[in-house]
Amino acid sequence: MFTLIIADKKLEKQIPNNDYKIINLLKELDMPVETVVTKKNNKIVIEETLIEDDDEIEIIQVIYGG
Amino acid sequence: MKKCTQCGSKDIIIERKHSGQRLCQKCFIKGINKKVLKDMRKNKLLNKGDKVMVALSGGKDSVMLLDILYTFYERNIIDLCAMTIDEGIADYRKDGVDIAKRHAERLGIEHKVVKFKDCFNFTLDDIMSIDSERGACTYCGVFRRWIINREARNMNATKIATGHNLNDETQAVLMNYLEGNIENLTRIGPKTEARNEKFTVKIKPLREIPEKEIALYVLSKELEVHLAECPYSSSSFRGEIKEFMNQLSNKHPTIMYSLLKGFDKMKPSIKKDFTNEFTKSKECVECGEPGSHGLCRACVFKKEIYNNIQK
Ligand SMILES: [Zn+2]
Ligand SMILES: [Zn+2]
Numbered sequence: 001m002f003t004l005i006i007a008d009k010k011l012e013k014q015i016p017n018n019d020y021k022i023i024n025l026l027k028e029l030d031m032p033v034e035t036v037v038t039k040k041n042n043k044i045v046i047e048e049t050l051i052e053d054d055d056e057i058e059i060i061q062v063i064y065g066g
Numbered sequence: 067m068k069k070c071t072q073c074g075s076k077d078i079i080i081e082r083k084h085s086g087q088r089l090c091q092k093c094f095i096k097g098i099n100k101k102v103l104k105d106m107r108k109n110k111l112l113n114k115g116d117k118v119m120v121a122l123s124g125g126k127d128s129v130m131l132l133d134i135l136y137t138f139y140e141r142n143i144i145d146l147c148a149m150t151i152d153e154g155i156a157d158y159r160k161d162g163v164d165i166a167k168r169h170a171e172r173l174g175i176e177h178k179v180v181k182f183k184d185c186f187n188f189t190l191d192d193i194m195s196i197d198s199e200r201g202a203c204t205y206c207g208v209f210r211r212w213i214i215n216r217e218a219r220n221m222n223a224t225k226i227a228t229g230h231n232l233n234d235e236t237q238a239v240l241m242n243y244l245e246g247n248i249e250n251l252t253r254i255g256p257k258t259e260a261r262n263e264k265f266t267v268k269i270k271p272l273r274e275i276p277e278k279e280i281a282l283y284v285l286s287k288e289l290e291v292h293l294a295e296c297p298y299s300s301s302s303f304r305g306e307i308k309e310f311m312n313q314l315s316n317k318h319p320t321i322m323y324s325l326l327k328g329f330d331k332m333k334p335s336i337k338k339d340f341t342n343e344f345t346k347s348k349e350c351v352e353c354g355e356p357g358s359h360g361l362c363r364a365c366v367f368k369k370e371i372y373n374n375i376q377k
Contacts, residue, residue, distance in 0.1 A: 032313075032316055034315055035278070037278070044079040044285060045078075046080065046088075060285065062281035062285075063277050063281070063312070
């Protein structure tokens with residue numbers, strides 16, 4: 001399980017496999033990498049970062065599309 | 067484990083796919099500062115003794131711009147002030163205006179908030195509540211430019227600095243090209259020329275910095291910014307271009323850099339052939355601001371809006 005923080009909401013989510021990265025999560029949410037900054041346990045990280053048990057992952061949308 | 071290509075730290079916050087560069091927070095901030103200063107020198111954006119007015123919205127671009135220009139102010143190279151426009155957008159604009167105020171206060175610089183309502187007697191919400199064929203961004207842009215020009219003179223600024231980033235610039239190039247507005251293309255660049263003594267020179271120190279890196283910079287430095295989306299932004303042609311460019315950049319990460327580079331190379335030729343004569347004597351008969359026709363665009367729009375409100 002990990003915690004996802006997005007748009008002022010906090011959700012508990014399952015980790016589907018042990019190679020689950022932030023970029024996989026972004027794809028599921030249909031959010032292009034170019035439009036967000038991501039944090040893991042309150043530190044800015046790159047999207048290739050692995051999501052592990054008990055992590056807190058925050059997605060901050062910084063660019064809005066058309 | 068991926069490491070910072072500068073210092074070897076394992077806490078990297080950005081990977082530039084096109085160059086293979088990976089950076090930690092510290093090296094990223096250092097590098098981007100250096101890049102902006104280099105661009106500013108290259109384009110001779112500042113002179114010693116300039117008084118720079120930052121068009122400070124409270125969004126990430128202008129907050130980063132203020133942060134960087136403040137280092138020049140600290141070293142006594144320039145004088146610095148800021149101006150924030152309150153367009154009057156309910157449930158949206160106040161947060162940004164308050165953030166702008168707090169930054170100016172924190173840095174101890176002269177700051178002014180100017181409201182559409184006080185200048186024109188209507189807000190952007192009022193404009194959008196009446197039927198109009200133009201989009202919100204067109205009105206907003208024209209009225210904002212009008213206010214910025216006027217306030218720069220009121221504040222005795224010698225330069226106006228705006229937070230336009232690489233995404234904004236490439237969108238502007240593409241939009242004007244697609245619409246065939248070649249004369250508008252001649253005005254896109256790091257620094258405007260003062261075509262009229264009432265115009266203050268505008269500079270864009272961040273025009274080669276991608277929007278995402280600006281967001282990374284302000285979040286890394288924990289600068290307070292307003293990140294919410296303007297409620298009127300989605301309906302514009304610019305929005306379509308933005309989406310298109312984002313999609314393209316995903317697959318081709320250098321596309322914005324090459325577009326702007328190519329454009330900057332072409333620009334002198336376009337300028338030579340397409341600059342329309344803008345004589346010094348032309349001033350708006352209504353408000354006195356410089357313009358190319360009898361009435362400036364802001365006054366033309368104002369008339370339209372007053373007429374529509376009365377209907
Ligand atoms: Zn480093
Ligand atoms: Zn006018």
